[in-house]
Amino acid sequence: MPDPIMIGTALAATALVAAAALLLCRLLWRGAGSERASPAWALSLGPAIFAGCWMLDVRPHWPASEALDRFLIFLLPTIVIIEVLASLRRFPAWLAWLLRICCAAGAARILLHNTVYLSDLAGPGSSEWTRAQSLQILAGLAAGATVVWVALVLLTRHAPNRSIPIALALSSGGAGVTVMLSGYASGGQLGLVLAAALAGATVASFLLHGSADATSSIGVAVMTLFALLLVGRFFGELTTTNALLLFFAGLLCWLPVLLPYVKRMGPILRGTLQVLLVAVPVAIAVLQAQQKFLEDFSAGSDEPSVEDYRGYDQ
């Protein structure tokens, strides 16, 4: 983990970029009437995530030989473009859904490209998964990404509320910390950056009337979280349990909308409940990762942590 001042500055800058971009987009699009949903959220989150990663030195390299490079160069811009297209009134809704599903289905394959899981990198027959296993795992990952993306877009349309991006910010921040504690420090920073971008855009949305429609933020947030957890699980030491807890936590936002008694609550109470529900699995994942980190790293002694080492600069 880098210097806390540096990371704090980068996250503050990320939030500011997201907020400024959202305000700018809303001003430019106001009254245009050419869109069915606001693309402002997607257009603010994309550049903010890129800027935050850049400031934290998580920069894409070309050729994109590593998973995070491929996410920042290919996937993130693709998701932003899909969400902008999906927000346009003239763009067929079925095509927007098809693009979302294709993107969700292909993301894992892109991120795992040319790794020991899928390719014989250490000699003939050395890939860790057989062809059948690869198909099953990639299909499972594709299904998971699609379900969460679709479910949260539907929820945002059904009951628009800023609590959904706030809940996603919470799970992204938790995922960032968990991935860091799971042995992949720079990868985990992506989660913190996403959390900061979502927080910045959410705060800015309060300043503008009609900015609660965060539909276009869902794709960016869900797929960035998906990429973060995938790299943490398959390139770091993130456990499958923690990855599942963090990724599916957002689905708990549906509960207050579905439960008969709770759904009659006011939007603020319901939104607060949504965020609190998401906080539970996120807290469990972070605590589990912290416990494992302490066991693996210092065996309970008072030795310096990995943050101490990485934060040290003469």
Place this chain on the structure above:
Amino acid sequence: MCKAIYGIVCTAILSLVIGFADNARAADDYTIDPMHSGIGFKISHIGLSWIQGRFNSFSGDFTLDPDNPANSSFSMSIKTDSIDTNNKGRDNHLRSPDFFNAKQFPVVSFKSTAIKPIDGGYEVTGDLTLHGVTKSISFALKGGAKAEFPKGKLRTGFTAEFPVKRDDFGVGKPGNGLGDEVFATVSFEGVKK
């Protein structure tokens, strides 16, 4: 008649001797014996001490041509996930994309491109591929003594020590209390095929 037979026998013996001598001069192929070899490294920790580590899984081959060292060759591959610094948490971190990215780049490989004899060994130049980056490095490979161990198995051994700059191969970010130069020690025995 006797002279003719004598001539044939002499010619045959001479041919055998020449043939044997030719064989002795031919290049010898060896396979690295991992049990009697090691690949270690050390890196400066905040300028105070050295953290030491090793790779536990590697393999390689080499060919030695005493008469024409330029025909000799060395190749070695190391599994990055076999890194061992005697701390599980640190090893996991070193395997992650923060350093080696063992799932994306599972092998560190070296293949010689030029060899010339020096006092007590060879100067070896070759391509080192680490973290997906290939760069040419040179080092002195000392050794070359031969022994039979176990009986009937001819082997020879070499040792090299050389620095590798992390930054050249994009392994980890500069600073963070770790030196840029990693000092590698490679010591190996090869069993003649």
